Amino acid sequence: MNYDFLQLEQKNQVATVWLNRAELHNAFNTKVIEELDACFTALNSRDDIRVVILAGRGKSFSAGADLNWMKQAGQASIEDNEADALKLAKMLQSLATLKQPTIARVHGIAFGGGMGLASACDICVASTDAKFATSEVRLGLAPSTISPYVIRAIGARQASRYFLTAERINVEQAKAIGLVHEISTPESLDAKVDEIVQNILLGGPEAQASSKALIRMVDHQEVTEDLLHKTAQHIAHVRQGAEAKNGLTAFLNKQSPAWIKATAEQ
Known part of the structure; x- marks a missing residue:
């Protein structure tokens, strides 16, 4: 697929989706959102x-929404405005529910929707020059569509501050509140990302997809009898899969599982 505002690179089993609107700090509009959604949907079907x-x-990860686009959307009818916002919400959901582990590689600014993109990824690695903000209230807006992912990342208590103040969050603060997992110098950012990638590749892909689904199922749920049964059913289903059988057999025989062999062959 050809993109106007994205670049998709693949190196062996790793795909990098580059936001490619550098002159506008990778701000997104309807076209960027549509391309991201299509790209994530396509990647979700890729077993390789x-x-x-x-x-x-x-210079930036993403400055969030293009303000001219937001202004135009605000002048549209309520029905068209809602439909436009729903495209962004569904794109973020496509990213958050990808079967593959996802890593946000953040440098420069990640404001508004850019912070939403970083929050929707499973792992966030940021350079020392990174800055985050939910900046919407300073424009008379609210961080509506990104809120499920930002609140999941930093919690409601921290969101109560930053949604209301729109303060800029430096990378050390971002790590302290749970948004960022690892900090790296700009020169070492790719090496740090690759270090995490290599650890991901040691795990089974089906097990990782199941683990992502498990987090969504269990997060913020009370430990009830129903939840106990759901988690038991989850592991029972995983254990019966071919990947689990291969992984357990390989471990007991001190061999490499099939997914490690597949990586080594590339």
Whole structure:
């Protein structure tokens, strides 16, 4: 697929989705959102892709929504305005529910929707120059569509501050509140991302997809009898899969499982 505002690179089992609107700090509009959604949907069907990295060309990861696009959307009818916002919400859901582990490679600014993209990824690695913000209230807006992912990442208590103040969050603060997992110098950012990629590739792809689904199922749920049965059913289903059988047999025989062999052959 050809994209106007994205670049998709593949190196063995790793796909990197580059936001490629550098002159506007990778701000997104309807076209960028449509391309991201289509790209994530296509990657989700790819068994040859084990990890997806989301990154930005130029000086920034993403400045969030293009303000001219937001202004135009605000002047549309309520029905058209809602439909437009729903496209962004569904794109973020496509990213958050990818079967592959996802890594946000953040440098420069990640404001508004850019912070939403970073939050929707499973793992966030940021350079020392990274800055985050839910900046919407300073424009008379609210961080509506990104809120499920930002609140999941930093919690409601931290969101209560940053949604209301729109303060810029430096990378150390971002790590302290749970948004960022690892900090790296700009020169070592790719090496740090690759270090995490290599650890991901040691796990079974089906097991990782099941683990992502498990987190969504269990997060913020009370430990009830129903939840106990759901988690038991989950592991019972996973254990009966071919990947689990191969992985357990390989471990007991001190061999490499099939997914490690497949990686080594590339």
